[in-house]
Amino acid sequence: MIRFENIKLGYGSRTLLEGASATFERGTLTALLGRNGAGKSTLLRAIAALGKVESGVVRLCEDDIKTLDAEQIARRISFVTTDKVRIPNLMCRDVVALGRAPYTNWIGRMQEIDREIVTEALAAVGMSDFACKTMDSMSDGECQRVMIARALAQQTPIILLDEPTAFLDLPTRHEVCSLLRRLAHEEGKTILFSTHDLDIAISQCDMAAIIDSPRLIYRPMAEVGEDVERIFGISK
Amino acid sequence: MKSRNTILFTLLAVAIVALFVVDLAIGSTAIPLSDVWAALTGGECDAATRDIVLKIRLIKAAMALLAGAALAVSGLQMQTLFRNPLAGPYVLGVSSGASLGVAMFLLGAPLLGIAASPSLQLLGTAGAAWVGSGLILMAIMVLSRRIKDIMVILILGMMVGSAIGAVVEILQYLSDENSLKSFVVWSMGSLGDVTASQLWVVIPTVLVGLTLAVALIKPLNLLLLGENYARTMGLNIVRSRRMLFTSTILLAGTVTAFCGPIGFVGLAVPHLARMVFAAADHRVLIPASMMTGAAVMLLCDIVSKMMTLPINTVTALVGIPIVIFVVIRNRSIV
Numbered sequence: 001m002i003r004f005e006n007i008k009l010g011y012g013s014r015t016l017l018e019g020a021s022a023t024f025e026r027g028t029l030t031a032l033l034g035r036n037g038a039g040k041s042t043l044l045r046a047i048a049a050l051g052k053v054e055s056g057v058v059r060l061c062e063d064d065i066k067t068l069d070a071e072q073i074a075r076r077i078s079f080v081t082t083d084k085v086r087i088p089n090l091m092c093r094d095v096v097a098l099g100r101a102p103y104t105n106w107i108g109r110m111q112e113i114d115r116e117i118v119t120e121a122l123a124a125v126g127m128s129d130f131a132c133k134t135m136d137s138m139s140d141g142e143c144q145r146v147m148i149a150r151a152l153a154q155q156t157p158i159i160l161l162d163e164p165t166a167f168l169d170l171p172t173r174h175e176v177c178s179l180l181r182r183l184a185h186e187e188g189k190t191i192l193f194s195t196h197d198l199d200i201a202i203s204q205c206d207m208a209a210i211i212d213s214p215r216l217i218y219r220p221m222a223e224v225g226e227d228v229e230r231i232f233g234i235s236k
Numbered sequence: 237m238k239s240r241n242t243i244l245f246t247l248l249a250v251a252i253v254a255l256f257v258v259d260l261a262i263g264s265t266a267i268p269l270s271d272v273w274a275a276l277t278g279g280e281c282d283a284a285t286r287d288i289v290l291k292i293r294l295i296k297a298a299m300a301l302l303a304g305a306a307l308a309v310s311g312l313q314m315q316t317l318f319r320n321p322l323a324g325p326y327v328l329g330v331s332s333g334a335s336l337g338v339a340m341f342l343l344g345a346p347l348l349g350i351a352a353s354p355s356l357q358l359l360g361t362a363g364a365a366w367v368g369s370g371l372i373l374m375a376i377m378v379l380s381r382r383i384k385d386i387m388v389i390l391i392l393g394m395m396v397g398s399a400i401g402a403v404v405e406i407l408q409y410l411s412d413e414n415s416l417k418s419f420v421v422w423s424m425g426s427l428g429d430v431t432a433s434q435l436w437v438v439i440p441t442v443l444v445g446l447t448l449a450v451a452l453i454k455p456l457n458l459l460l461l462g463e464n465y466a467r468t469m470g471l472n473i474v475r476s477r478r479m480l481f482t483s484t485i486l487l488a489g490t491v492t493a494f495c496g497p498i499g500f501v502g503l504a505v506p507h508l509a510r511m512v513f514a515a516a517d518h519r520v521l522i523p524a525s526m527m528t529g530a531a532v533m534l535l536c537d538i539v540s541k542m543m544t545l546p547i548n549t550v551t552a553l554v555g556i557p558i559v560i561f562v563v564i565r566n567r568s569i570v
Contacts, residue, residue, distance in 0.1 A: 050468065075470070079465075081465060094517060098460075099469065101454065101457075
């Protein structure tokens with residue numbers, strides 16, 4: 001669960017959000033929407049403690065994020081960023097295994113249980129056959145799935161994703177989103193992802209969080225039609 | 237996979253021992269391997285041979301071993317930290333920074349009228365190199381966070397190197413004959429002038445640097461995915477970066493302080509290790525780079541003695557083809 005209590009968020013000298021409060025419950029899939037530069041990535045980075053909120057409190061599973069250290073945060077949140085990861089000689093299995101970092105010892109030794117979790121994570125995203133392949137020879141969609149498997153191996157109650165469907169073709173976008181939906185509903189995870197893909201967001205997500213600076217609109221997807229039309233300048 | 241690595245590590249260990257012994261046998265006077273063995277184990281051989289082996293060549297070979305391991309590991313750390321396959325202490329100007337530090341100390345101290353005792357000179361050279369390389373590393377860190385294009389970073393590194401070269405030349409112009417000579421000899425990059433007392437400074441510092449590198453294996457693996465991912469997987473980035481800098485400064489700075497700037501080992505050896513071991517995991521790459529670096533440096537030392545070339549020339553000839561190969565293969569990297 002993620003909770004915002006009266007947060008103020010800025011980028012440089014610009015205020016993106018002010019007085020925003022919301023509670024993202026477990027088991028829900030939320031789409032984070034907003035125009036370019038509205039602050040979607042900045043907000044996600046602040047939740048993952050890669051950035052800071054200017055005031056207010058971000059709570060992860062009830063704990064104020066400022067009181068948690070890097071490893072405690074890593075056991076609560078996993079984040080799939082927009083960074084491209086293509087490392088020669090590094091197999092998918094090893095990339096996913098890095099997700100076990102918050103649980104392994106100083107040198108990162110994998111126990112039997114860790115290996116099982118990695119295998120399950122790869123299976124959950126349908127990438128078992130790619131375990132021993134390296135990512136420099138894979139497509140964007142396949143890489144995205146491996147990075148999601150890495151987030152699953154981290155076994156966190158919260159998963160954040162920054163534009164997970166960018167660069168993917170239409171069928172793959174649907175597959176990735178229904179995968180996220182399944183994870184939220186079946187495993188009770190709190191999943192929040194930013195996207196520009198309104199159609200997919202509307203058809204797959206439970207909740208919408210729309211940045212309408214300096215306001216944050218947070219409502220069930222079925223009730224945000226008018227706001228979406230106004231903010232994105234579309235009429236149905 | 238595991239057994240293949242075991243075989244490779246064993247082969248490397250054997251190669252290092254063999255190269256080490258050959259390095260002791262080769263020089264201005266060739267000494268038969270049996271005599272080298274006798275001198276090392278305290279067996280029977282004449283006093284002159286024993287002196288050459290133990291007091292000159294052993295120090296030099298030990299220095300080659302340590303320098304190779306140190307430069308290779310510092311290069312590997314920089315490549316992972318900056319996510320730049322062409323990073324290395326020499327290319328990015330860390331060795332130049334150390335040179336500037338040493339130049340300021342060797343040329344500047346006499347200018348200011350400070351006469352140094354031998355032991356002060358020893359620690360001053362090392363300290364000056366650490367400060368110089370540390371400053372350059374911090375500058376690269378700041379630049380590489382703002383500039384994502386690795387080619388720009390490389391060009392800036394070269395520019396910094398040239399600028400430092402110019403400053404060093406001004407210092408040389410202003411200096412007297414004695415201090416100039418000691419600096420020029422240093423800057424040619426040589427394992428030959430290393431003294432036993434210098435070696436006693438190098439051994440502990442390099443060992444501390446290498447121990448830190450081993451402690452950094454997990455952070456380095458996480459940093460493969462970039463700083464953002466590493467932090468969301470629980471990496472304490474401030475502490476890890478501080479440890480990485482300390483390790484790199486101790487390794488690259490110390491070697492540069494006592495052997496002069498030695499090029500391309502730090503850049504090329506990690507790639508050699510990656511290719512041979514087909515690995516990206518630092519649990520393999522750190523020991524692999526250490527051992528490959530030691531072997532390559534011993535080999536370079538043997539070649540440099542056989543052809544009486546400066547060590548710098550040999551490492552460049554060995555390293556540059558590997559670097560060119562990496563550049564061509566990775567045209568579109570990152």
